[in-house]
Amino acid sequence: MVGLGFAMTENIAYYGRAVQGGVGSLTFIFVLRGMVAPFSHPLFTSMTGIGLGWSRQSDNGFIKVTMPALGFMLAIILHATWNGSATYGGGAGFIAAYFLIMGPAFIITLMTIFFSLRREGQIVRRFLYVDCERGLLEPKEYEKLCTIRGRMGMSWTALTTRGFSMWRARMRCNQIASELAFHRSRVTRGFGRNPQTAQAREAEYLQMLQALQQQLGSVPRPPR
Template structure:
């Protein structure tokens, strides 16, 4: 089924001429940054570095997308966000970092230029370059960017794109050195810090998500401002740790690991909030006889969603699994559409009503199909509904 919503490309442009301009701009920036990296490496080292940087990316992307359990983001928008990080953001950061490092080095010396460029210039420039994509998504995708989880997912995409191209340079240099350098580089960048860039940018993404969740409330602007400052600060501390001999592991354990766990805690908390939104805005379907209380509860809790999709797979294979997944998606789309309208994030009365009616029609259709296939969970022994977190 074609999506009921249209995703806007990055940056804030519509389809057509400006979209084509952006696409070709991304291609040009991607070719230029890879050319600049390749000029410093032999062809073999560049090819090996690119392969080492790209091969694990699908796994990292899958792990990031797994977090978005209630309302998965449009695949096209996710790809565009990743592409922004891998092309425009890297190219802008590469040029700005090189220029500012040379300027500082001219005044204070090469060593000072390298240190200050790494600790001050790079975190500011790189987080602004990546964060611009999130800001555009926040402004343009009013019917998709709903909260903290969405902010983290989009941040992960732009961060992974950025990190992949950056790693080409590091891995390529390691292969050029030979000996144990590739293994050491992979241990540092592939095992200990594959989510460094996504982690930094996710703090800003959470700030934007916080503002969306509190749409229209006073003080919500603090979220993005604090998030961007936090992203730059954590990035600066990470770069500084690499320059302080003997301090890297200590700062990694005392700062990076707690920060990563903190982001995971915020995601869990936000998922509970999203479950409460689904419960509250689909509760009327129980009164209307579309859903039973047990079926509603299975839509509101992550582990029950996972259990119902696993059960659908066991009972009927891929067809049942797809039917259940689509039912979950449409249920979330309907609930979050109603939540946005209630918060004043609207496309106009007529458009809102038409979208609600289409979501509801599709949801009822999928419910009937699911019961025929056996993909809708057993109604017996319905669990007691637990209170939801505040929306």
């Protein structure tokens, strides 16, 4: 989202300057930035996000320190390559960079997102099952939380039938459920040296989750 926001802002500036050059110039810039490579800035920014996410989920001290910096450096390198291919390589350099570097990088990023979402579903299924058994989560809601399609379906239903505020509550509920599952996963793997802090954090997640469900009208059953 950060990359998309930056790209939108930068595109407005480019389109504004292109208007001064006439319809031909504006058309060229629009096709280049809006159709050929609309994913470029989100791709660059995602490298930093991947580095931060990898660091967050790893218990290796070296990875925790180096991955955010490595992701940031990779974002800089990709951006510099993209700009340099057009500035110094001409049309041939731009096309070569597009198909040999940017295209494969985009595909790899999509694959990373796919496997990350699948892993998230597995973690949610494993670590929120106890909440389904206790009655905090309804079985249907639990199953939907385990898949991106189910989450999107619940969010879309909330938006179209109950309005924007309920959509925001549903999205927040999905997020808190995932954070709770990942918190339990990290605790299981030995993350965090203070058990009391971990228990307090879990209690906070459970309290937020229950409050959001009550807001959504899904009142949890009494825990068994």
